[in-house]
Amino acid sequence: MTTAREQILGAVKQSLKKNNPSGDRPDELAQRLSDPKANLIPERSRLPHPAQVDLMESMLIELSATVKRISSLDEVPDEVVTYLKTRNLPQEVRLAPSKELQALAWDDQSLLKVSCGPAREPDQVSVTGAFAAVAETGTLMLHSGPEGPTTLNFLPENHIVVLRSSQVVGAYEEGWARLRKAFGNGTMPRTLNMISGPSRTGDIEQKIELGAHGPRRLHVIIVEDGHAETGDSAG
Amino acid sequence: MQSRSHSFKENAREAIADPNIQAAMAKMKVGFTGKRLAAAARLPEFEALRDAARDIKNHSLANLDFYLERYEAKVLETGGQVHWAPTAADARKAILDICERAGAKTVTKGKSMISEEIALNDHLEEAGMTVVETDLGEYIIQLRKEPPSHIIAPAVHVSKEQVEADFRAQHQHLPAERSLSEPTDLVNEARQILRQRYLDADVGITGANFLIAETGTSIIVTNEGNGDLTQSLPKIHIVIASIEKVVPNLEDASTILRVLARSATGQEFSAYTTLSTGPRRAEDPDGPEEYHVILLDNGRSSMLGSEFQDMLRCIRCGACMNHCPVYHAVGGHSYGWVYPGPMGAVLTPNLIGVEEAGHLPNASTFCGRCESVCPVRIPLPKMMRHWREREFERHLTPKSVRHGLGVWAFMARRPALYHRLTGLGIRALAALGRRRGRFTSLPLAGGWTKYRDLPAPQGKTFQQLWAEKQKNGRAAK
Numbered sequence: 122m123t124t125a126r127e128q129i130l131g132a133v134k135q136s137l138k139k140n141n142p143s144g145d146r147p148d149e150l151a152q153r154l155s156d157p158k159a160n161l162i163p164e165r166s167r168l169p170h171p172a173q174v175d176l177m178e179s180m181l182i183e184l185s186a187t188v189k190r191i192s193s194l195d196e197v198p199d200e201v202v203t204y205l206k207t208r209n210l211p212q213e214v215r216l217a218p219s220k221e222l223q224a225l226a227w228d229d230q231s232l233l234k235v236s237c238g239p240a241r242e243p244d245q246v247s248v249t250g251a252f253a254a255v256a257e258t259g260t261l262m263l264h265s266g267p268e269g270p271t272t273l274n275f276l277p278e279n280h281i282v283v284l285r286s287s288q289v290v291g292a293y294e295e296g297w298a299r300l301r302k303a304f305g306n307g308t309m310p311r312t313l314n315m316i317s318g319p320s321r322t323g324d325i326e327q328k329i330e331l332g333a334h335g336p337r338r339l340h341v342i343i344v345e346d347g348h349a350e351t352g353d354s355a356g
Numbered sequence: 357m358q359s360r361s362h363s364f365k366e367n368a369r370e371a372i373a374d375p376n377i378q379a380a381m382a383k384m385k386v387g388f389t390g391k392r393l394a395a396a397a398r399l400p401e402f403e404a405l406r407d408a409a410r411d412i413k414n415h416s417l418a419n420l421d422f423y424l425e426r427y428e429a430k431v432l433e434t435g436g437q438v439h440w441a442p443t444a445a446d447a448r449k450a451i452l453d454i455c456e457r458a459g460a461k462t463v464t465k466g467k468s469m470i471s472e473e474i475a476l477n478d479h480l481e482e483a484g485m486t487v488v489e490t491d492l493g494e495y496i497i498q499l500r501k502e503p504p505s506h507i508i509a510p511a512v513h514v515s516k517e518q519v520e521a522d523f524r525a526q527h528q529h530l531p532a533e534r535s536l537s538e539p540t541d542l543v544n545e546a547r548q549i550l551r552q553r554y555l556d557a558d559v560g561i562t563g564a565n566f567l568i569a570e571t572g573t574s575i576i577v578t579n580e581g582n583g584d585l586t587q588s589l590p591k592i593h594i595v596i597a598s599i600e601k602v603v604p605n606l607e608d609a610s611t612i613l614r615v616l617a618r619s620a621t622g623q624e625f626s627a628y629t630t631l632s633t634g635p636r637r638a639e640d641p642d643g644p645e646e647y648h649v650i651l652l653d654n655g656r657s658s659m660l661g662s663e664f665q666d667m668l669r670c671i672r673c674g675a676c677m678n679h680c681p682v683y684h685a686v687g688g689h690s691y692g693w694v695y696p697g698p699m700g701a702v703l704t705p706n707l708i709g710v711e712e713a714g715h716l717p718n719a720s721t722f723c724g725r726c727e728s729v730c731p732v733r734i735p736l737p738k739m740m741r742h743w744r745e746r747e748f749e750r751h752l753t754p755k756s757v758r759h760g761l762g763v764w765a766f767m768a769r770r771p772a773l774y775h776r777l778t779g780l781g782i783r784a785l786a787a788l789g790r791r792r793g794r795f796t797s798l799p800l801a802g803g804w805t806k807y808r809d810l811p812a813p814q815g816k817t818f819q820q821l822w823a824e825k826q827k828n829g830r831a832a833k
Contacts, residue, residue: 125440126428129599132442132657133421139661143418150422150604154570157605160408163401163614180624218641239642242555258625270641275584293610307430309571311636311643312588315629320581323621324493324509325539326380326516327387333492333543334550335581335628 155306159294166257166291173256174289178343180259184318185331186339194221194344197283198230201248204340205233210279215240217249219268222283239270240277247273247336248281252303253296254289258317261341262296265312274314280336282316285346357475357503359708360692364715367690377687380513384506388678391622392729402618409612410732413669416603417660423569423602424651430572434634436647444474447652451476451561451594452483454648458592460485460558466576466583467491468563469507469672470596470652472694473707476561488553490582492546499526505688507695508620508674513687516542550582560586560644564597565671566612567649570605572633574649577616579627587632593644595632598652600668612671615731620673655707663742667702669732676726676736682719691716698726698736705743714752717743778817786815 123131137143166173178188189200205212213234216222227235240247249269253262261282265271274280290296293315304310320335331337360367371377396402416423428438441447447470455463463485465471477487477498489498493511497504499522504510511519520536523545535541562583564574574595576583587593603609617623636643659668677683677697688696693713695703701716710717717740726736747753748761767774789795789812797805804810816824 125442125446128442129440129651129653129657130421130424132653133424133599133660136657136660136662137418137421145415145419147422150419153604154426157570157607159607160412160611161401161404163399163405165399184627242551260625260629265636265640265643267639267641271584271588272642275581275588293613294607297606297610307571309434309573309631309633311633311640313631313633314584315625315631316627317623317625317629318627320579321627322492322543322580324491324496324511324580325514325519325542327384327509327512328539330539330543332547333580333582334490334547334554334585 157297162292162294163257166255168256168291170286170289173291174286174343176256177254177259177289180256181318181339181341184259184339185321186259186318186341188341188343190343190345192345194225194283194285194346197222197225197342197344198227198233200342201281202230202233204281205246208279208338211245214246214248214281215244215273215277217247217269217273219250222248222250240272240275242276244277246279246281247277248283249273251282251284251288252313253299254284255291255293255296255315256289257292260293261314261316262300263314263316264300264310266310271312271314274316275320275335278332278336279338279340280319281340281342283342283344285344287346289343357472357694359712361704361708361713361716362692364690364692364719367692368686368719371687371690372685374687376515376518377513377689380515381684381687384509384512384678385684388622388674392619392675392678393622395618395622395624398624399614399618402615405611405614406731406733409615409671410669412603412608412611413671413732416608417600417665417668420599420602420660423604424599427567427569427572427602428651430569431634431647431649432572434572436572436634436649439648439650441650441652441654444652444654447474447596447650447654448476448479450648450650451596452479454592454594454646455480455485455559456483458558458646460592462486462488462553462557463559463561464488464490464553464557464586464590465494466560466562466578466586467494467510468561468596469504469694470563470598471561472504473654474596474652476596488550488557490550490554490580490586491578492543492580492582495546495550496522499523503689503694505696506674506677507672507697507699513689554585554589557586557590559592559594560588560590561594561596562587564595564601564649565616566609567597567602568604568606568609568631569602571631573606573631574633575609575629575631577613577626577629579621579623581628584628584630587630588643591644592646592648593632593635594648594650596650596652598654598656600656612732616671616673619675619729619731659706664702664706664739666734667699667706667739669734670699670703671732672699673731675729675731676734679725679729681721681723681725686719691719698740699734702734702736702739702743710743710746710750711752714743714747717741717747775817775819779820782813782817783815786813788812 319339322333439450496511505513566575635647704713794809
């Protein structure tokens with residue numbers, strides 16, 4: 122008895138052989154998987170690094186995200202408190218269990234309640250790091266792992282992302298290069314989220330509404346840390 | 357889903373008489389086209405990226421067996437499970453087995469056209485499960501017990517007043533005096549209702565825009581974030597994907613992603629592009645404990661190597677229907693099955709048979725707009741013509757059409773006779789119509805004059821006018 126697998130693969134092979142023999146050699150195909158090459162990359166993001174960070178910022182704003190640029194990680198707790206205040210949000214955040222973020226002086230913020238871990242209903246505000254950011258389209262890359270619970274990116278109505286400027290790259294392909302450096306070739310975290318702005322829908326009469334199921338607001342704090350490409354993850 | 361494709365003509369007549377559908381279509385046909393145009397204009401490499409996307413899909417299809425095997429190996433390596441499903445029934449059974457083994461009561465779903473193709477919801481509901489569509493458009497049509505009318509905007513035919521009425525009828529535990537007149541109110545209410553559903557769900561089912569052979573990854577592209585909540589919160593994540601979704605590597609997926617959202621909604625990139633690989637890792641604080649991929653064939657392997665192979669490049673952006681004058685006139689439901697518009701006109705006969713869906717490839721003026729906007733350059737009109745040829749070969753075309761074509765073919769092979777007869781015909785029509793300038797009825801042209809007048813010709817055929825013009829042009833030089 123042939124299995125469903127053999128049935129499908131057999132049918133595929135037979136159809137391909139019939140009319141469409143592939144000229145590709147098996148070793149070439151294997152190489153396309155073990156040593157992927159970039160295809161055409163748009164010129165848009167081929168810029169000096171500071172201009173890429175500027176492009177990232179303007180793309181985010183176009184996507185209805187908000188951006189604050191600060192010069193040191195130490196300023197993050199202040200900025201979070203200010204953000205919550207100006208949006209009339211409760212002074213309470215769910216923080217990603219990232220070493221870098223946990224090490225900040227949250228205790229100095231007497232009004233702010235900080236807890237750490239995956240999101241729970243009804244957490245209103247999450248604060249996470251990022252793995253990289255792609256200036257080409259203002260796209261943040263966040264991955265799952267001990268320092269990055271995926272639920273923080275989707276359950277709370279407000280998502281604050283702490284992004285170091287060195288994490289900004291031009292094109293998606295540069296993001297993959299960093300990912301391969303961090304995880305190894307052909308290896309992925311369970312979830313990689315590419316996030317371009319807050320949640321939205323156009324399903325009712327094509328009128329764009331923010332906050333369909335994921336965050337209504339996306340706030341990105343860009344911390345200037347030069348252009349030391351490390352490929353490190355902030356969680 | 358039970359097909360109503362055979363009654364396309366009746367479906368279309370009803371849709372044309374339906375003011376709600378006509379109002380919705382009038383709105384959608386300017387919205388989508390304008391946004392796509394602006395996005396394409398903003399990216400100088402857009403046309404070259406379309407070529408690259410086409411080439412990647414062609415390469416993937418030409419080596420589909422290789423990439424499927426490598427993809428499967430990677431999924432297994434990362435702790436996921438792969439279920440091969442030759443038919444819709446096999447896919448339904450595989451999913452039902454997983455859900456039953458988990459004792460699932462509530463199943464949430466991200467948007468998946470393949471789940472519509474295999475009529476998954478009915479099947480799970482018959483087994484006593486509650487199935488909740490979480491994409492707002494899908495949720496709306498689930499409440500209305502309707503199929504989607506568009507592959508990326510399933511409720512594009514529904515007005516906000518209709519959504520309000522549906523929500524009031526379904527969400528009766530909410531205060532009756534609440535305001536629901538604006539899309540914002542409706543979106544907020546759906547958010548609130550569905551939130552609890554995500555948390556209650558035992559199994560989350562999503563589709564896949566791409567599968568990546570390099571890493572064993574499935575990708576979903578959404579704007580709402582519903583797919584992410586669907587796949588992150590329950591214990592089990594099931595991905596349902598058809599076999600042609602596999603591409604070699606992350607770089608290849610990126611290239612196609614660059615044309616997908618721009619072609620679909622005119623966005624540079626959708627809000628959420630999510631790559632999922634296997635179940636949660638031991639050290640992960642959240643995520644599903646099980647990850648299953650259903651690989652569905654359901655007729656695709658026999659499209660390979662046929663004149664319809666190019667159709668398997670389709671990335672389901674919806675641009676072809678967004679730009680189709682026939683879709684704009686009759687809406688998506690008229691097509692009678694899961695896939696409407698030009699891509700449906702080619703794909704549907706492949707999946708459910710040309711006997712059932714033969715009207716679809718005939719519902720085209722061959723204006724070519726679909727092909728001109730297709731991000732992977734599928735020659736849709738050419739393939740609709742292939743279906744018309746097959747219909748003709750199998751004697752499925754009506755007798756009157758066959759006879760008409762026979763007469764025309766006889767004449768077309770005899771140009772002298774053709775020119776003489778058409779010249780005579782045109783002169784006769786011009787003489788008859790001289791007084792009113794138009795005909796309100798004509799023998800043999802009732803199909804035309806029933807809906808509009810036929811302008812009376814001026815007295816000469818195109819070929820005669822062309823010959824005169826050429827002669828005058830030469831004389832003038």
